Amino acid sequence: MKTFVTMGRGGTGKTSFVALMAKYLIQKKATPLLLVDADPDQNLAEMVGVDLEASGKKTIAELLSDTFIAKGGTTVGIAPSSRIESKIWEHGLYEGNNFDLFSVGTKWVEGCYCLPDAALKNALGAITKNYQYILIDSPGGLEHLNRKIASKVDTIFDVMGPSSKSFQHVKRAHRIIQEVGITFNRFYIIGGYAFSEDLKQRVTTDTGLPYLGKIADDEVVAQYVLSGRSLLDIPSTSRAYQSVALILDNRLRLE
Ligand SMILES: Nc1ncnc2c1ncn2[C@@H]1O[C@H](COP(=O)(O)OP(=O)(O)OP(=O)(O)O)[C@@H](O)[C@H]1O
Ligand SMILES: [Mg+2]
DSSP states (O other), rough: OOEEEOOTTSSHHHHHHHHHHHHHHHTTOOOOOEEEEOOOOOHHHHTTTTOOTTTTOOOOHHHHIIIIIIIIOOOOSSSSHHHHHHHHHIOEEEEEEEEEEEEEEESSSSSSSSHHHHHHHHHHOOOOOOSSEEEEEEESSSSSGGOOOOOEEEEEEEEEEHHHHHHHHHHHHHHHHHHTTOEEEEEEEEOOOOOOOGGGGHHHHHHOOOOOEOOOOHHHHHHHHTTTTGGGGGTTTOOHHHHHHHHHHHHHHHH
């Protein structure tokens, strides 16, 4: 079981990258596959053609809210996170033909994400099904690192934008991840669709981290996202898909 996590500043193309990675892994028959939407804005589901609500599934935030607010909660003697864990698998897990998915959902009360995150972490730790890959889509920025949803991951992909702030982001992300105690085997830089390949050299000199390639700027992806179509249905000839396939082939070569 390998866990891949995307990171990066807002809007660099993290979620579409996860969706295209999912398409690649499905095509390679590297299943079963679990997709985790850790972004409260939750658009990973839509990008892979899943309507949680229509499938009768709930987000982790909704399940917590049902348990602790609407039904009054009977938390006596039981750690909240362990009580919710089985519910996540029962009522939160969307099970498709090629992949499963769950979503952390929108913040359910004032304050921090501690409870949804603890629940998510426990649920992830208690996986019974043997997934080959788990892809976690993170929100933009670094704040979520403190939430430490996954503490042990195989690969982190930082999707860079074209600005010099992206360089600062990468360096900070790489440092903070270690400070908060997230362990990982590999930390790769990916050029987002708006990244300029001219900056490739600077990535290596500035960050010292391996650069795997750039996601192609692809009008078809933009159209699919805009119209809410699943990126899993994008033709395999799509420039963006081809570039993601190349990035993942490169990654496998580096292993
Ligand atoms: N390969 C691409 N080519 C062209 N446009 C793209 C591509 N990938 C994403 N986009 C455009 O960029 C927008 C943001 O993409 P995406 O949601 O994947 O970014 P994100 O990094 O996940 O954003 P956020 O930080 O808000 O989660 C999309 O709405 C889409 O229009
Ligand atoms: Mg996103």
